[in-house]
Amino acid sequence: MSSILTCKNLSKSFGSKKALDNISFNIERGRIVGLLGPNGSGKSTFIKLCNDLLTPTSGELQIAGNVPGVETKKIVSYLPERTYLNDWMKVSEIIQMFKDFYQDFNSEKAYDMLKRLDINPSERLKTLSKGTKEKVQLILVMSREAQLYLLDEPIGGVDPAARDYILDTIISNYQENATVIISTHLISDVEKILDDIIFLKNGQVVLQKTVDDIREENGKSVDALFREVFKC
Amino acid sequence: MSWDLKSDRPIYSQLIEQIELKICSGIFAPGTKLPSVRELAQDAAVNPNTMQRALSKLEEDGLLYTNRTSGRFVTEDVKMIQQAKHRLAQEQISEFLEKMKSLGFDKSETLSIVSEMLKGAKK
Incomplete structure (x- = not known):
């Protein structure tokens, strides 16, 4: 299987601070990957590099053979850590905007998910709660038929029931050879749906393995291992 | 259908056990068609690749078999x-x-x- 994402000796510094320090790995197609690490370990920096929001200080990063840019944005669906949508817009207007923007956007799917989460499409974004806004944003991202989904903290702000629904949405909506990268520190919630995990610590990769290998070798969950590796 | 997955053991081996249990207890009766991988994965709230891996193992063991065109079935071998x-x-x-x-x-x-x-x- 070919890799959807490769990075080689990738580094990103902000002044003298190294946010990512010489990381190298491949991510295959058709996987759900957890990018896990404590606050400040470089998760968001990595995801921003993948979306061309930051440029590498050194090293290489390729998505489906291209460096992040116009070509990769066509195939990458990105959920940023913060919302960037215009507050005054109605949910339905935002859906229209996404449809105009992205060729692979499936508005039928979006309306379907809105209905299941009981969100009224004719409401304006500013009238929605923080959690509901996050749901809307995730719905937009998952309604694209992309090859790579980059989800930065997708479940941080929502209640446990909605969390389950969101994870369910992730499992049931990604295409068979699409890859999903989820950055989070809510490990116990996501570990059942992950194939692989990447542990980041101080900008370096300390572990890349499958969830079942970790459980087999360590006799404990990824969550428990995380607590051990990153013990404060 | 309930799935009881512990957090300290590999998910795929637990899926194997639970499907075996469902077959033995008759929830999946001999000769019946199983739901699709995706449906089962969604039901158990696990990754479809992991479910696929568990089903392949059960197929190897002979408890399940695949009919190329119509899906995956429980063995009729009582x-x-x-x-x-x-x-x-x-x-x-x-x-x-x-x-x-x-x-x-x-x-x-x-x-x-x-x-x-x-x-x-x-x-």
Whole structure:
């Protein structure tokens, strides 16, 4: 299987601070990957590099053979850590905007998910709660038929029931050879749906393995291992 | 359908056990068609790749078989299901015996407690 994402000796510094320090790995197609690490370990920096929001200080990063840019944005669906949508817009207007923007956007799917989460499409974004806004944003991202989904903290702000629904949405909506990268520190919630995990610590990769290998070798969950590796 | 997954053991081996259990207890009856990988994965709230891996193993073991065009089925070989049932029972019992041992009961003591309780249960 070919890799959807490769990075080689990738580094990103902000002044003298190294946010990512010489990381190298491949991510295959058709996987759900957890990018896990404590606050400040470089998760968001990595995801921003993948979306061309930051440029590498050194090293290489390729998505489906291209460096992040116009070509990769066509195939990458990105959920940023913060919302960037215009507050005054109605949910339905935002859906229209996404449809105009992205060729692979499936508005039928979006309306379907809105209905299941009981969100009224004719409401304006500013009238929605923080959690509901996050749901809307995730719905937009998952309604694209992309090859790579980059989800930065997708479940941080929502209640446990909605969390389950969101994870369910992730499992049931990604295409068979699409890859999903989820950055989070809510490990116990996501570990059942992950194939692989990447542990980041101080900008370096300390572990890349499958969830079942970790459980087999360590006799404990990824969550428990995380607590051990990153013990404060 | 309920799935009970523990967090300290590989997910795929637990899926195998639970599907075996569902086959043995008749929730998935001999010869019936299984739901799709995606449906099963969604139901158990696990990754579809992991579910696929578990189903492939069960297929290798012979409890499931794939009909190329129409999906995945439970074996019609009742004898094989009986064997699986027997194996599961043995696993349960050895686990139980292990626990009794750690409580300090030897084999004959354990046996007498069990037979006593079975007598009680009959009444």
